[in-house]
Amino acid sequence: MRFSSMLLAPVCRAFGVVGAAVALVTGVLTTVSVIMRAGWSQPIAGDVEMTQMGMAFAISMCLPYCQLQRANIIVDFFTQASSSRTRHALDAMGNLSLVLLYGLLAWRTSVGALSVYEAGETTMIISLPMWWAYACLAPGLALAGWVALVQGLSGWTMPFQEVQA
Numbered sequence: 789m790r791f792s793s794m795l796l797a798p799v800c801r802a803f804g805v806v807g808a809a810v811a812l813v814t815g816v817l818t819t820v821s822v823i824m825r826a827g828w829s830q831p832i833a834g835d836v837e838m839t840q841m842g843m844a845f846a847i848s849m850c851l852p853y854c855q856l857q858r859a860n861i862i863v864d865f866f867t868q869a870s871s872s873r874t875r876h877a878l879d880a881m882g883n884l885s886l887v888l889l890y891g892l893l894a895w896r897t898s899v900g901a902l903s904v905y906e907a908g909e910t911t912m913i914i915s916l917p918m919w920w921a922y923a924c925l926a927p928g929l930a931l932a933g934w935v936a937l938v939q940g941l942s943g944w945t946m947p948f949q950e951v952q953a
Contacts, residue, residue: 852928880941
């Protein structure tokens with residue numbers, strides 16, 4: 789488990805950097821398109837399509853790093869007075885629940901990509917293949933699921949190790 793944890797950090801960081809770069813490019817694309825629309829009544833064709841695809845990809849690529857940093861929203865109002873052991877167990881259960889969620893999302897986006905590919909669907913304005921958008925989501929979701937699994941399993945054993953110590 790230790791090796792897996794050491795390998796995850798640089799991979800998650802690389803995914804996050806790619807996601808941030810795509811978000812930046814998407815922001816620049818949107819800005820340029822708005823300026824062109826306002827100044828010359830000539831926006832970039834397909835800017836909305838590219839923005840939708842780019843931001844979906846960027847978010848999915850940043851999810852693993854977010855999961856690695858434990859940057860998810862945690863509502864701890866009811867557990868503040870709980871013992872450390874209870875909080876660790878609840879966090880582990882939450883992470884293992886996220887494994888199921890990320891796994892389901894990765895699987896369904898992969899299936900969706902194959903379905904859209906077979907149907908030959910494209911975007912309306914610039915005819916980008918729609919399967920690209922679906923296929924690009926799966927790696928980030930799968931990696932986020934792997935991170936949640938590692939965190940869930942390590943968090944699950946931690947409370948029991950504290951009791952024995």
